[in-house]
Each structure stands twice: as C-alpha cells, then as structure tokens.
Amino acid sequence: MRIIGMDIHRVAAEIVALHDGQLTKLGRVPMLREDLEAFARKVLTHDDHVVVEATGNAATVVAILAPFVERVVVANPKQVRLIAHAKIKTDAIDAAVLAKLYATGFLPEVWTPDQRTLALRRQVARRTQFVRQRVRLKNLIQSILHAHLIPPCPHGNLVGISGRRWLARQPLPEDEKFAVERHLTQIDQIEASLKFVDADIANYALADPLIRRLMTLPGVDVTVASGVAAAIGDIGRFSDPQKLVAYLGLNPSVRQSGEGPAYHGRITKQGRGQARGMLVEAAWAAARSPGPLRAFHRRIAARRGKHIAAVATARKLAMIIWHMLTKTTDYIWARPALMARKLRSMELRAGAKPSPAARGSAYDYNIPAKRAAERERVEAAEGAYLSLTESWRQKGRAKPVEKPA
Known part of the structure; x- marks a missing residue:
C-alpha cells in the first residue's frame, strides 16, 4: 500500500x-x-x-x-x-x-460529508455572505446620513417602503443622493438572490426530518436549523454531547499544569464558526421565550452577565440537540401552534402559494386562548426549573460557623 x-x-x-x-x-x-x-x-x-x-x-x-x-x-x-x-x-x-x-x-x-450535506453547507454559507453584503450597504447609507448630520430614520426598516420615502426627502448633495440610490439598487439585487437561496434551503428542509426536529427548539427557525444540521451532518460521529459542544467551539478553554488548579477561560471558538454564531443568535431568541431555557439564561445572567449567559445558553442548546438527534425525539417543551407556524412559514418560503381562506394548524397561533394555554404549559416548566435551581443554591450555601462563647 x-x-x-x-x-x-x-x-x-x-x-x-x-x-x-x-x-x-x-x-x-x-x-x-x-x-x-x-x-x-x-x-x-x-x-x-x-x-x-x-x-x-x-x-x-x-x-x-x-x-x-x-x-x-x-x-x-x-x-x-x-x-x-x-x-x-x-x-x-x-x-x-x-x-x-x-x-x-x-x-x-x-469528516467528509456527503454531497447533499455539502450542497446545504454551500447554500447556508452563501446566505450568510448575502446578509453580510446587505448589512455593509446599509451601513454605507447610514454613514452618508451621519456625515451630513441627518437624524436617525424614524422607521424600523431604513430600506423598506417608508424608509425609502424618508430617504428621498432628506437634504443631501446630488452625488450623495446618487450614491444612496446605487446602494439601494444593490440591496434590491441582494434581496432577490437571498430570496432564491432561502427557497432552496426551505425545499431542502421540507424533505429533511432532522431539520424539522431541530425547529421544535425555541429560537430555532429554518435558517438556524439548516445551518446547524449542515454543520453536524451525521450525529453518530459524536459519542457524547461534550464532543458536539467542542466541535462547535462552545467549550471553555482550560489551562492546567502540574498540581496547580485548572483555569477556565473563554470558549475555544474552534470548529464550525457559522453554526456557533447561529446557535448564539438562537440563544438570544430563546432567552425571550418562556420555558426552561429562559430561566437558565436569567440564572447565568444574574451572576455573569447577559453575553456570557447567551453563550452558555448556546452551549446548552448544543447539548439538547445531541440528545434530540441521538434519541430521535423532538424538544419536550415544544409549542405545537408555534411549530405549525414555523412549518407554514417554511412552506411559503419554499414557494407554496398562500391560502388565506384555508385555516390550517398554523392558524392556532393566532387564537389567544390556544396560544395562552401553550405558554402556560412552558411557563410551568420554567417555574419548575427555577424551583430546582433554587434548591441547588440552598444546598451549596455554607453553614455559618458558630463562635465559641
């Protein structure tokens, strides 16, 4: 050989x-x-x-x-x-x-992925590039406004219909107006390309049960689920959740020598950086949704701050994902109406025709009573998690030392 x-x-x-x-x-x-x-x-x-x-x-x-x-x-x-x-x-x-x-x-x-996983990785990376280009162009427009002492746009989306009308009324020199128009034209081209890539990712996700399983997690939509699924590939190559966490670069760095103590520092940031960033974004969204993950984020944030808590929540998400994919089960605290809404949004992104007259399972999210019932269930789980962690803190407190009389 x-x-x-x-x-x-x-x-x-x-x-x-x-x-x-x-x-x-x-x-x-x-x-x-x-x-x-x-x-x-x-x-x-x-x-x-x-x-x-x-x-x-x-x-x-x-x-x-x-x-x-x-x-x-x-x-x-x-x-x-x-x-x-x-x-x-x-x-x-x-x-x-x-x-x-x-x-x-x-x-x-x-590990060498198969061709389908490689194709999904390329599309996810392509989408990230388009989003970064769009952000760069928006920042260029903002810099032009800042240079001419234009106040911030009162509308939520600077490049939306209302935002563009507001831009057209601003007192800018002619060359700057032309520059803004060119940037807006480039943004329109990027939006068209982004729509095509999103449709391709959504079509892939519709045929992949693994991506739909990941979407049962709070804060995880089709984009995040597809990016994480493309990065992971075959879950069988990770024998325990810690290996998946390390693969995503969410494990803390450790330095220890001799008999000295081990010092834990920042996360290693090794491996799939794109999937790591997506999980951190999902962690921020999960921190705003009712459930045990929100309680976990708040518990860490009270001691270490919100940013460290977001990374810790992303690491918790990675560990939950390993258990979900290994045991082929959905997230236990998933909200059915919200999940149906995610799936319907994915179908529309893939090119399905909207049908306002037909009310499927996704419409349940618009019914306040059903939405409140689902929130009540996950809020009860959040309360149970808080009670459990409170008992941890009580057990960990040192008993006061009695002074001799």
Whole structure:
C-alpha cells in the first residue's frame, strides 16, 4: 500500500508517495479537473491511500480521486501545523509530512460529508455572505446620513417602503443622493438572490426530518436549523454531547499544569464558526421565550452577565440537540401552534402559494386562548426549573460557623 501526500494550492498540487518507508516525488499537477483525472488514471492504483489538507477545493479533489484509490483522507490543517511545525518548509516537505503522519496514525482527520450535506453547507454559507453584503450597504447609507448630520430614520426598516420615502426627502448633495440610490439598487439585487437561496434551503428542509426536529427548539427557525444540521451532518460521529459542544467551539478553554488548579477561560471558538454564531443568535431568541431555557439564561445572567449567559445558553442548546438527534425525539417543551407556524412559514418560503381562506394548524397561533394555554404549559416548566435551581443554591450555601462563647 502506498500513501500519497498532496499539498494543495490554488494553481497546482505537490505530490509525494510513501512506500516501505521511502519517499518518492511524483511532481506537480495543475489543479484542474482534467489534469487530476489524467494523473489518477496514470499513477494511482486502487490500493493507494491519498491524504490532502482541508481547503476550499478539497471536496472536489476528493470526489475526483475517490474512484481511483482505496481511500481519500482529509486532514485538519490547523492541527497538522501544530504537530509538524518545521523551520524548513516546502510544498514537497508538506506533502511528505501528511503521508508520514497518516502512516504513523497521528494524522488529525476531518469528516467528509456527503454531497447533499455539502450542497446545504454551500447554500447556508452563501446566505450568510448575502446578509453580510446587505448589512455593509446599509451601513454605507447610514454613514452618508451621519456625515451630513441627518437624524436617525424614524422607521424600523431604513430600506423598506417608508424608509425609502424618508430617504428621498432628506437634504443631501446630488452625488450623495446618487450614491444612496446605487446602494439601494444593490440591496434590491441582494434581496432577490437571498430570496432564491432561502427557497432552496426551505425545499431542502421540507424533505429533511432532522431539520424539522431541530425547529421544535425555541429560537430555532429554518435558517438556524439548516445551518446547524449542515454543520453536524451525521450525529453518530459524536459519542457524547461534550464532543458536539467542542466541535462547535462552545467549550471553555482550560489551562492546567502540574498540581496547580485548572483555569477556565473563554470558549475555544474552534470548529464550525457559522453554526456557533447561529446557535448564539438562537440563544438570544430563546432567552425571550418562556420555558426552561429562559430561566437558565436569567440564572447565568444574574451572576455573569447577559453575553456570557447567551453563550452558555448556546452551549446548552448544543447539548439538547445531541440528545434530540441521538434519541430521535423532538424538544419536550415544544409549542405545537408555534411549530405549525414555523412549518407554514417554511412552506411559503419554499414557494407554496398562500391560502388565506384555508385555516390550517398554523392558524392556532393566532387564537389567544390556544396560544395562552401553550405558554402556560412552558411557563410551568420554567417555574419548575427555577424551583430546582433554587434548591441547588440552598444546598451549596455554607453553614455559618458558630463562635465559641
């Protein structure tokens, strides 16, 4: 068995082979589909194991080489650099390091998702890029208004119908007015693209029961559920909830040496940053919804502040998600009417035609009595959680020391 190490770059890949302890340079191959396929047919065999680092084009390289070899392994580049840091660095040396680490069993591998999960990851990342571009353009408009001492917009949405009418009435120089119009045109183009991406994500979610299960959590809509599901992939690769928390970078950093105490610091922020950010946003929403998660957030916020409490709630959400997906069960404190409303919103986003005359299960959320009954149930669970944690605090209090008379 040969181990083929590939150091991938944007233009070309340096390739070496490790066989019976001997390294052989196989040269450079252009990073083009035709050249990679030609190299695989000519040089690789079905007994070879290929090792590459995780890069932007690694998934395509894996798809091209997989039919020609026994296995293609994707390595974690951050951990490889920590293990194999060297003063002398070339592409051939990097490729040899990958092959040697794999041969000795020290290669930190990265899980390779299937094509459907990869497609969902790309769409979620694309949506995040569109949202950031829209925020940037809104900030440019705000900077123009600030530069000319224009008061804040009285309307909630600066680029909505009312906000645009308000913008048109502001006393701005002609060049600034044209700049605002250009920014608004770009925002309209981004909104159109964003609508298409949202529809694609919603169609994917409609066919995925895992995403619908995640949507039973408070603060988790189709966008957050899709992003988290795309990041997790196969829940079976996490043997316990702590591993999922670490994968999302929500676990605290720890420093301990010798017999000294362990010091816990900020979260590690390793792994899937996009899913971590989505869970933090969901935590803020869950902190405003009745239920045990709101009580948890308030309990942490009273001691550590709201921002730390939001991160702690996101970590709690990750642990709940592991149990939900492992045990294939929905969130126990889900509100049926609210869940029906989420599903109907997802269907409309996917392209379903609205039917105002038909009142389905999503309409129950508009009935005050039903909505109040569901809130009463989760508020009772919130009260039970508060009673439980209060008993924890009472048990943890030290007994006063009696002074001798």
